[in-house]
Amino acid sequence: xxxxxxxxxxxxxxxxxxxxxxxxxxxxxxxxxxxxxxxxxxxxxxxxxxxxxxxxxxxxxxxxxxxxxxxxxxxxxxxxxxxxxxxxxxxxxxxxxxxxxxxxxxxxxxxxxxxxxxxxxxxxxxxxxxxxxxxxxxxxxxxxxxxxxxxxxxxxxxxxxxxxxxxxxxxxxxxxxxxxxxxxxxxxxxxxxxxxxxxxxxxxxxxxxxxxxxxxxxxxxxxxxxxxxxxxxxxxxxxxxxxxxxxxxxxxxxxxxxxxxxxxxxxxxxxxxxxxxxxxxxxxxxxxxxxxxxxxxxxxxxxxxxx
Numbered sequence: 001x002x003x004x005x006x007x008x009x010x011x012x013x014x015x016x017x018x019x020x021x022x023x024x025x026x027x028x029x030x031x032x033x034x035x036x037x038x039x040x041x042x043x044x045x046x047x048x049x050x051x052x053x054x055x056x057x058x059x060x061x062x063x064x065x066x067x068x069x070x071x072x073x074x075x076x077x078x079x080x081x082x083x084x085x086x087x088x089x090x091x092x093x094x095x096x097x098x099x100x101x102x103x104x105x106x107x108x109x110x111x112x113x114x115x116x117x118x119x120x121x122x123x124x125x126x127x128x129x130x131x132x133x134x135x136x137x138x139x140x141x142x143x144x145x146x147x148x149x150x151x152x153x154x155x156x157x158x159x160x161x162x163x164x165x166x167x168x169x170x171x172x173x174x175x176x177x178x179x180x181x182x183x184x185x186x187x188x189x190x191x192x193x194x195x196x197x198x199x200x201x202x203x204x205x206x207x208x209x210x211x212x213x214x215x216x217x218x219x220x221x222x223x224x225x226x227x228x229x230x231x232x233x234x235x236x237x238x239x240x241x242x243x244x245x246x247x248x249x250x251x252x253x254x255x256x257x258x259x260x261x262x263x264x265x266x267x268x269x270x271x272x273x274x275x276x277x278x279x280x281x282x283x284x285x286x287x288x289x290x291x292x293x294x295x296x297x298x299x300x301x302x303x304x305x306x307x
Contacts, residue, residue, distance in 0.1 A: 003301065004039045004137060004254040005286040006274035007072065010048025010104075012057060014284040017303040022286065024066075031057070032066035038286070039130065041256035042072020042139040042182065045105045047279045052108050055119055062126075071126045072139045072256065073182045076167075077101045079120055083164050091168045124158040128181055133251065135289055140184040140257040141210040142246065146177035184257060185210045187222060190239050197228040206230060207258065211246035211271055226259045226277065246271065252295060254287060269294045 003022055008015050016031075019038070024031040031038075044058050045051050061067035081102055083091045109116040128150055130137040138147075153174045154163065167175040186205040189195065195203045207224045208214070214222050215237070219230035246253070248270065256275035265273050272295050276285045284303040292299070 001036050001288070001290045002039050002068075002132070002135065003033075003036055003286045003288050004041060004135075004272075004274055006041060006276050006284065007043035007256040007259070007278065008040070008048070008054050008058070008284065009043055009046055009074070009279050010051035010054050011278045011284060012048070012050035012053035014278055014282070014303040015054060015057060018284050018286060018301065021303065022288065022301050028064075030060045030064045030066060032061070032064070036288075037065075038067035039137055039254070040067060040069040041137055041254060041274060042070050043074045043256060043275075044069075044072070045078060046074045046102055047104065051105050052112065059119065059122060068130055068137075069126055070130055070137060070139060071123065071128055071182060073179075074101065075123045075126070076182060078105060079123055079159070079164065080168055081106075082120060083161065083168060085165060091165075121158075124164075128154065128178070131251075134291070134293075135252045135254060137254050139182045140255055141180050142253045142255065143177075143180060143185075143210065146181050149174055149177040150181065180210075182257075184208070184224070187214065188239065189219075190236065193231075195228050195230065203228065209267070211253075211267065213243050213245050214240045215242075224258050224260075252289070252293075254289075266295045266297060271295075 005018065019031045022033070024033045024038070038061060040058055044054050048054065058067065058069055062069050080091060085091060129142070129147060136142055166172060167178045169175070170179065184207050187208040188205050195206065197203060208222050209224050212222060214235050216234070218232045218234050220232040222235065223230040248268065250270060252270045252272070254272050254274055256273065258273055258275050259277040259280070260273055260275060267273060272287055274285060274287055276283045278284045286301045288299045288301050290299070
């Protein structure tokens with residue numbers, strides 16, 4: 001059975017606490033469980049105080065077979081930061097957000113540059129999603145059409161530089177499927193509506209509940225935002241792009257990414273966000289799946305800081 005662990009973001013101490021609470025034992029410098037495996041939903045790096053320790057811990061668990069892991073958008077930002085185009089020029093000069101988002105990780109690895117290169121190569125071998133039949137794991141959004149596109153385009157055991165260049169520049173069906181899977185789906189606001197976050201930055205889009213349909217919903221109902229609040233009036237039909245909801249009889253999906261204000265949430269019987277926003281709350285959690293078809297909060301496990 002599987003323990004699905006939310007976005008760790010460099011909080012190695014909280015991760016160790018969570019693993020110990022779930023019965024994982026440290027042997028030969030690696031955590032393992034006699035009957036279960038951990039599954040990391042991505043976003044191991046950036047933000048937290050012990051990024052290097054976190055990355056080493058998770059990598060050892062994956063390589064020794066006691067855990068699975070998928071890529072989050074933060075790992076991809078790190079990989080993209082060092083990506084060059086076919087002329088040998090860094091993409092970071094054209095896409096400066098990559099550096100802004102991973103500055104903390106870069107700084108922590110300054111004394112370990114060669115080691116970090118090895119980690120980046122390893123990150124490229126991680127999948128974008130996992131499908132275990134009864135459960136599915138993705139960083140931000142599971143869309144069957146996107147998953148089909150990813151399966152068709154990622155055919156090697158690692159992300160090739162050709163693929164990375166395509167997703168860096170965006171603009172193709174594949175790159176759209178790639179980014180929606182690890183960043184979610186943004187709903188575009190009408191031109192006369194501008195939303196400001198807590199730091200006063202304007203936004204013309206918001207993270208939407210990708211499993212839901214916008215018809216008949218208010219902006220607030222459809223929002224999956226943690227950065228700002230949306231107005232509670234009905235979304236005009238003129239700006240809606242029709243979507244299919246995630247079927248209620250489809251396999252369970254676990255995901256992270258959204259840094260929810262409520263810490264964690266079961267969105268439906270078969271949908272669970274395990275991102276406890278550890279950087280803000282100091283809390284890390286996992287969902288301990290043991291074969292049940294309907295999710296329940298009784299299966300959440302927490303780090304000590306959350307008890």
